[in-house]
Amino acid sequence: MISDITTIISDYWLLLLIGQYPNGPLGGLANTLILSAFSIALAFPVSILFALARLSKWRLLRWPVTALVYVTRGVPLLMLILWSYFLVPLLTGADVPSFVTMLTTLVVYQGAFLSEVVRGGIVALGHGQMEAAKALGHSYLGAMRFVILPQALYNMIPSIISTFVSTIKDTTLGYVINVPDLTFAASQVNNQLLTQPFQVFLILAVVYYAICWSLTHVANVIERRITRRRAGLTDRAKPVSLAMSKIVSEQP
Amino acid sequence: MTGFDLSAILSNPDYVQMLLHGIEMTFVIFFGSWMLAMTLAFTLLCIRFSPFRFGDKFVAAYVSYHRNVPTLVQLMLWYFGIFTLLPDWLTSWLVEHNAETIFAVVGLGLCQAAYFSEDLRSGLRSVSPGQMEAAKALGHGYLSAMRFVIMPQGVRNALPPLINHSVSLFKNSSLAIVIGAPELTHAVKEIENLSFRTFEIYLIGTVLYLFLSLVIMGAGAYLSLRADPAWRARA
Numbered sequence: 309m310i311s312d313i314t315t316i317i318s319d320y321w322l323l324l325l326i327g328q329y330p331n332g333p334l335g336g337l338a339n340t341l342i343l344s345a346f347s348i349a350l351a352f353p354v355s356i357l358f359a360l361a362r363l364s365k366w367r368l369l370r371w372p373v374t375a376l377v378y379v380t381r382g383v384p385l386l387m388l389i390l391w392s393y394f395l396v397p398l399l400t401g402a403d404v405p406s407f408v409t410m411l412t413t414l415v416v417y418q419g420a421f422l423s424e425v426v427r428g429g430i431v432a433l434g435h436g437q438m439e440a441a442k443a444l445g446h447s448y449l450g451a452m453r454f455v456i457l458p459q460a461l462y463n464m465i466p467s468i469i470s471t472f473v474s475t476i477k478d479t480t481l482g483y484v485i486n487v488p489d490l491t492f493a494a495s496q497v498n499n500q501l502l503t504q505p506f507q508v509f510l511i512l513a514v515v516y517y518a519i520c521w522s523l524t525h526v527a528n529v530i531e532r533r534i535t536r537r538r539a540g541l542t543d544r545a546k547p548v549s550l551a552m553s554k555i556v557s558e559q560p
Numbered sequence: 561m562t563g564f565d566l567s568a569i570l571s572n573p574d575y576v577q578m579l580l581h582g583i584e585m586t587f588v589i590f591f592g593s594w595m596l597a598m599t600l601a602f603t604l605l606c607i608r609f610s611p612f613r614f615g616d617k618f619v620a621a622y623v624s625y626h627r628n629v630p631t632l633v634q635l636m637l638w639y640f641g642i643f644t645l646l647p648d649w650l651t652s653w654l655v656e657h658n659a660e661t662i663f664a665v666v667g668l669g670l671c672q673a674a675y676f677s678e679d680l681r682s683g684l685r686s687v688s689p690g691q692m693e694a695a696k697a698l699g700h701g702y703l704s705a706m707r708f709v710i711m712p713q714g715v716r717n718a719l720p721p722l723i724n725h726s727v728s729l730f731k732n733s734s735l736a737i738v739i740g741a742p743e744l745t746h747a748v749k750e751i752e753n754l755s756f757r758t759f760e761i762y763l764i765g766t767v768l769y770l771f772l773s774l775v776i777m778g779a780g781a782y783l784s785l786r787a788d789p790a791w792r793a794r795a
Contacts, residue, residue, distance in 0.1 A: 379766075379770060382731075382773035382777075383766050383770050383773070384733075385731070386745055387748075387765060387769055390748075394758050394759070473628075477630035477631070480632040483738065495636075505641050506644060506645055509633065510637065513629045516633055524627075
């Protein structure tokens with residue numbers, strides 16, 4: 309069993325790492341990470357806009373975005389992927405690679421989830437910050453830009469990392485529309501070998517575990533540090549038990 | 561493609577039949593894996609609280625694996641991997657009894673158990689230790705204190721995350737399409753292939769999922785309201 313696994317790894321590590329890259333599209337683990345990084349980088353500004361729209365006093369802005377967030381949270385990601393697989397080529401009128409389809413879906417999906425985190429972070433700051441900023445002469449947008457968001461986003465860093473982790477896990481769903489990611493590479497390996505599916509998928513699970521576990525670990529360390537700082541404890545010598553704030557955005 | 565026409569699908573008895581069967585199987589997978597997950601979650605909780613030395617480590621490893629490996633990969637490992645390692649008599653029995661659905665239930669249930677057990681654990685931890693001492697002072701044993709004093713409060717505290725995770729379990733039941741279980745998404749894809757009315761059938765599928773998720777959320781909200789002592793005192 310173990311020798312099977314080492315043989316598979318030594319034979320197919322390049323395919324699992326970068327797919328058929330020089331001869332074909334980039335794939336494998338590299339593509340999984342690039343896809344996740346791009347989607348979180350694009351979902352982040354989207355989520356701030358969504359959150360601001362949801363907190364806006366204009367109904368025209370608030371209601372559609374609220375509806376969008378609820379629909380996105382109430383429908384399986386798979387269904388959204390099928391939608392963009394159908395709609396994105398229709399709207400752009402071009403033959404869009406599955407990578408772009410998946411990226412669009414993830415940006416909307418994670419944007420909706422992150423917007424709840426951002427909104428929570430802004431609401432948690434309380435009215436006082438906004439009122440104080442306005443008293444000092446900031447406009448609404450200025451207060452958001454210079455006072456509210458810097459604090460809210462700083463407190464959100466752990467949630468952003470855990471959203472990144474769940475994005476990595478969500479990219480596996482690209483398998484349904486043949487996005488050339490790690491899962492796709494593993495199933496290609498499986499199709500070539502045919503006899504050792506358990507070993508192949510075990511390797512796949514272990515790789516995902518290693519990545520997601522280390523990122524979750526980083527998120528927890530940062531979260532502890534931020535909780536400490538928010539409680540005004542910069543003295544590292546004194547161990548004080550703090551109520552940990554739960555990472556809200558975690559989804560399976 | 562002709563214009564938008566929902567009735568082309570909804571007035572065709574075959575398609576309606578497929579959709580209803582899809583909804584039924586989605587609920588079979590959801591309820592099956594929910595029950596499995598809850599049972600396992602309580603078992604994991606007991607192991608965690610037991611004095612057995614490696615119990616804690618074992619549960620932590622279980623939770624860590626199921627939270628850090630994508631659910632889809634877990635399902636694939638079950639259906640494409642572990643399925644092939646089973647003895648022949650079991651494999652043939654499973655094939656006769658709808659193996660895809662069984663593996664979807666097992667895979668999703670085991671995965672969700674990790675989330676449920678963590679929710680319950682944090683709920684129980686938020687009950688102050690004084691409650692246990694007070695219950696003991698009133699003559700309760702450990703188990704009866706757990707049953708009548710700690711658990712009711714702990715589970716009540718754990719309700720909001722439990723409801724959230726139940727909804728995501730419902731949504732995750734759509735992943736079963738990858739291993740070929742005949743649930744709602746599968747029915748949607750099949751009708752799309754037969755009718756070529758992609759927009760209409762996706763819309764129907766989306767509305768069904770959204771409606772059912774909202775029903776589960778609503779049921780959960782009602783349950784938390786019922787469990788709230790303030791509300792019960794008023795009623």
